[in-house]
Amino acid sequence: MLFGRLKKNPIKIADKPVVEWKYTTCGYCSTGCSIEVGVDANGEAITSRGVGSADVNRGKLCLKGIFEHELFRSSGRGRVPLIRKRFYEPFKETSWDKALDHSASEIKRIQETYGRDAFAIVSTGQIMTEEFYTLGKLARGVLGTNNYDGNTTLCMASAVSGYKRSFGSDGPPGCYDDFEHTDCLIAFGSNLPEQHPIIFWRLKQALEKRKFPVIVVDPRVTMLAQMADMHLPITPGTDVVLINSLMHVILDEGLEDREYINAHTSGYEEFIKIVEEYNPVMAAKICGIDEDTIRNVARTYAKAGAAMSIWTMGINQSTHGSDGVVNINNLNLVTGNIGKPGGTSLSITGQCNAMGTREWSSCSGLPGYRVLEKEKDREDIAKFWGIDPEFFPKKRGLFQTDIFPAIETGQIKGLWIVATNPMTSMPNTARIRKTLEKLEFLVVQDAYEDMETNEYSHVYFPASIWAEKEGCFTNTERRVNLIRNVIKPYAESKPDLWIFNEMAKRFEQGQKIKFPETTEGVFDELRQLSKGRMLDYSGMSYEKIESHRGIQWPCTEGAETGSPRLYTDGKFQHEDGKAKLIPLIFIDNNERPDDDYPFWLNTGRVVEHFHTRTRTGKVGNLNKFSPTPYMEMNPDAAKELGITHGSYARLTSRRGDAVVMVQLTQRVAPNSVFIPFHFHECVNRISLGLLDPHSRQPAFKQCAVKVEPATDQGTAAVRNKAARAF
Numbered sequence: 001m002l003f004g005r006l007k008k009n010p011i012k013i014a015d016k017p018v019v020e021w022k023y024t025t026c027g028y029c030s031t032g033c034s035i036e037v038g039v040d041a042n043g044e045a046i047t048s049r050g051v052g053s054a055d056v057n058r059g060k061l062c063l064k065g066i067f068e069h070e071l072f073r074s075s076g077r078g079r080v081p082l083i084r085k086r087f088y089e090p091f092k093e094t095s096w097d098k099a100l101d102h103s104a105s106e107i108k109r110i111q112e113t114y115g116r117d118a119f120a121i122v123s124t125g126q127i128m129t130e131e132f133y134t135l136g137k138l139a140r141g142v143l144g145t146n147n148y149d150g151n152t153t154l155c156m157a158s159a160v161s162g163y164k165r166s167f168g169s170d171g172p173p174g175c176y177d178d179f180e181h182t183d184c185l186i187a188f189g190s191n192l193p194e195q196h197p198i199i200f201w202r203l204k205q206a207l208e209k210r211k212f213p214v215i216v217v218d219p220r221v222t223m224l225a226q227m228a229d230m231h232l233p234i235t236p237g238t239d240v241v242l243i244n245s246l247m248h249v250i251l252d253e254g255l256e257d258r259e260y261i262n263a264h265t266s267g268y269e270e271f272i273k274i275v276e277e278y279n280p281v282m283a284a285k286i287c288g289i290d291e292d293t294i295r296n297v298a299r300t301y302a303k304a305g306a307a308m309s310i311w312t313m314g315i316n317q318s319t320h321g322s323d324g325v326v327n328i329n330n331l332n333l334v335t336g337n338i339g340k341p342g343g344t345s346l347s348i349t350g351q352c353n354a355m356g357t358r359e360w361s362s363c364s365g366l367p368g369y370r371v372l373e374k375e376k377d378r379e380d381i382a383k384f385w386g387i388d389p390e391f392f393p394k395k396r397g398l399f400q401t402d403i404f405p406a407i408e409t410g411q412i413k414g415l416w417i418v419a420t421n422p423m424t425s426m427p428n429t430a431r432i433r434k435t436l437e438k439l440e441f442l443v444v445q446d447a448y449e450d451m452e453t454n455e456y457s458h459v460y461f462p463a464s465i466w467a468e469k470e471g472c473f474t475n476t477e478r479r480v481n482l483i484r485n486v487i488k489p490y491a492e493s494k495p496d497l498w499i500f501n502e503m504a505k506r507f508e509q510g511q512k513i514k515f516p517e518t519t520e521g522v523f524d525e526l527r528q529l530s531k532g533r534m535l536d537y538s539g540m541s542y543e544k545i546e547s548h549r550g551i552q553w554p555c556t557e558g559a560e561t562g563s564p565r566l567y568t569d570g571k572f573q574h575e576d577g578k579a580k581l582i583p584l585i586f587i588d589n590n591e592r593p594d595d596d597y598p599f600w601l602n603t604g605r606v607v608e609h610f611h612t613r614t615r616t617g618k619v620g621n622l623n624k625f626s627p628t629p630y631m632e633m634n635p636d637a638a639k640e641l642g643i644t645h646g647s648y649a650r651l652t653s654r655r656g657d658a659v660v661m662v663q664l665t666q667r668v669a670p671n672s673v674f675i676p677f678h679f680h681e682c683v684n685r686i687s688l689g690l691l692d693p694h695s696r697q698p699a700f701k702q703c704a705v706k707v708e709p710a711t712d713q714g715t716a717a718v719r720n721k722a723a724r725a726f
């Protein structure tokens with residue numbers, strides 16, 4: 001018998017006339033997938049594919065990576081520099097020279113009138129490491145402003161702070177290969193299948209070979225929670241309590257790794273006093289996870305040969321973000337799970353080069369994990385750059401989340417924003433708008449001129465994007481990978497490196513310091529400055545990185561390749577060589593639901609969009625999946641309020657309101673709603689963003705809102721538009 005297609009035309013995929021494949025690394029998330037971009041005879045990028053020999057992604061890509069080459073010529077890209085006197089006037093096109101000259105003279109005017117720190121810089125996690133280093137040199141070594149930070153304060157600051165408090169240094173100690181060796185995994189506030197699809201695929205591969213328990217801690221039933229063995233739907237913002245009680249059980253039942261604690265940690269005596277207070281009966285009432293589950297998870301984790309924890313924004317974006325990270329580290333220290341295969345405390349990073357900025361941008365100090373607070377670090381860098389060490393401040397300046405309030409109070413008068421879109425990504429955007437309007441001078445440097453923050457600028461620098469330039473990114477597992485230049489920059493846009501170098505030339509001190517013109521020249525400086533340090537790059541070169549498809553630091557001079565794990569010898573970066581066990585008391589300081597605002601508002605992401613959609617909103621094959629702002633709501637709660645699936649609802653908080661389409665789903669509890677933060681004029685109009693005391697990271701995931709049906713959608717739309725005008 002004949003079946004199927006035999007008599008029909010065979011299916012054929014259209015041929016793509018690729019003449020050359022060029023090696024790059026994905027510019028979206030921190031997974032760090034290796035991509036080859038296919039270029040046609042005209043030099044245009046026409047297709048992308050995963051690199052089979054790359055250890056990270058082994059030929060796979062997620063949907064964002066597959067369509068990444070469409071960005072080069074997507075709508076809204078900046079063609080030429082723009083300039084205007086006042087932000088509400090129309091822009092005029094201008095030349096690079098004029099835009100740079102004017103910006104340099106405004107920076108000088110502001111610094112001379114109000115002091116060096118009155119001009120601030122806010123950067124990103126999404127430009128190349130070489131560009132970060134150069135911006136740092138310009139900010140710290142030439143302009144000398146201490147108010148220089150990046151959007152990583154919205155993202156990884158808590159992880160950085162927690163690692164430093166526990167281990168004495170930043171640097172995620174584990175790697176993806178740990179999935180292959182672990183006997184138990186806990187994921188805290190991390191939705192891998194959507195946010196790091198290829199790391200998730202690596203986890204699935206490991207699970208198919210060898211089953212081990214996967215435990216997910218998340219108030220929402222995420223995709224990861226759906227495939228987990230146990231899902232702990234925690235009360236928002238209470239992870240510190242849950243972890244204290246897990247350790248309480250472990251220590252109470254003698255399941256800890258006593259040998260490891262004695263040999264490699266300090267502070268046990270103080271630590272145990274607090275942990276003793278968090279018995280699971282008491283903890284259950286705060287964190288919403290029942291006593292038996294707490295005991296069960298504690299025993300499973302402690303009895304596993306090797307156990308690992310991963311986490312992302314559910315931990316970092318909290319008023320207890322840094323404490324949450326420290327407590328995950330505590331849990332792994334008491335069970336002896338640091339620096340061994342399958343036993344680790346692995347923060348899953350966010351942006352493609354959030355690690356690169358932590359290592360080299362000088363945002364929080366000086367390059368190569370050096371700090372302003374140490375005299376030797378200041379002297380070493382001053383000598384290397386050829387400047388007076390007294391030029392450096394002796395303490396780091398404001399974080400991004402404190403820079404905006406300092407504009408409000410008039411301390412800061414000028415701002416340079418590089419590759420970040422605070423008008424959509426910062427909490428309480430109405431307040432951000434007011435601060436931007438107050439600036440005497442704002443320059444925005446972005447690949448897209450239609451991004452919202454640019455509406456408030458005086459000068460716009462059109463930047464080249466991703467593989468229109470060359471350089472490195474560092475991923476979640478400390479792997480430095482390479483982006484080769486694939487295609488020439490769009491229109492008159494310029495690589496960020498070129499822009500920083502040109503700006504440096506316009507300052508007297510900038511002419512004295514060497515600013516290499518090529519990315520490889522800059523990389524060579526990084527190698528020299530990293531030698532002998534924890535983040536040693538000295539054994540790397542562009543050729544070697546490409547041929548290995550990425551190399552993990554440390555990679556010392558002459559070493560064949562990098563190192564998969566840190567702290568394998570149990571030696572930490574604190575002066576005594578030990579890790580600190582830090583006792584943590586829980587202080588309930590969140591805005592919580594009450595009679596007036598009865599729902600928890602949780603915010604996050606979906607797989608098809610990246611952040612503020614400057615990129616994914618322009619790619620049809622991504623935007624089509626969720627083109628409009630929407631909210632996940634529990635059907636029972638919706639029924640009580642007379643809200644139906646697909647209808648519109650109005651959300652109000654103490655800060656503002658927004659109108660969203662409702663998607664009814666059991667993924668969220670009846671007392672909470674979830675909104676992806678990708679859309680402008682949406683969730684960050686409402687969010688509160690209380691700050692973590694250590695990391696200054698906003699609690700994007702917890703605040704209280706009221707929900708009501710928006711019966712007249714027309715009126716709601718008009719009201720939103722009117723709100724925008726003020």
Ligand SMILES: Nc1nc2c(c(=O)[nH]1)N[C@H]1C(S)=C(S)[C@@H](COP(=O)(O)OP(=O)(O)OC[C@H]3O[C@@H](n4cnc5c(=O)[nH]c(N)nc54)[C@H](O)[C@@H]3O)O[C@H]1N2
Pocket residue numbers: 029030155188189190191192194195196217218219220222234235236237238239312313314315318349350351602603604605606607608609610611701
């Ligand atoms: N598709 C896509 N991928 C991305 C990004 C993107 O925009 N789009 N962005 C990248 C970046 S920069 C980042 S930082 C990462 C973020 O990656 P993730 O952190 O995985 O993503 P989110 O959706 O922000 O938040 C994760 C989870 O935290 C949970 N959560 C909320 N409150 C709590 C709590 O109190 N405790 C716990 N345990 N969990 C809580 C939320 O319910 C949510 O499911 O993704 C990266 N990857």
Ligand SMILES: Nc1nc2c(c(=O)[nH]1)N[C@H]1C(S)=C(S)[C@@H](COP(=O)(O)OP(=O)(O)OC[C@H]3O[C@@H](n4cnc5c(=O)[nH]c(N)nc54)[C@H](O)[C@@H]3O)O[C@H]1N2
Pocket residue numbers: 124126127151154155156313317350351418419420421422424425426427445446447448451463464465466496603604605610611612613614615677683684687700701
């Ligand atoms: N409510 C809520 N808010 C959040 C979050 C949340 O979970 N909930 N998450 C927070 C987190 S973790 C993050 S990381 C932030 C992200 O917030 P943002 O950094 O504001 O988000 P992006 O849209 O990624 O902005 C990056 C900008 O860089 C531009 N760009 C891309 N490549 C280049 C380049 O090579 N050069 C230049 N010059 N520009 C380039 C893009 O066009 C884009 O405008 O949002 C935060 N905001």
Ligand code: SF4
Pocket residue numbers: 026027028029030031032033057061062063064065066196197198199
């Ligand atoms: S998983 Fe992340 S790095 Fe890999 S293709 Fe997708 S967005 Fe890019």
Ligand SMILES: [Mo]
Pocket residue numbers: 154155156350351
């Ligand atoms: Mo992030």
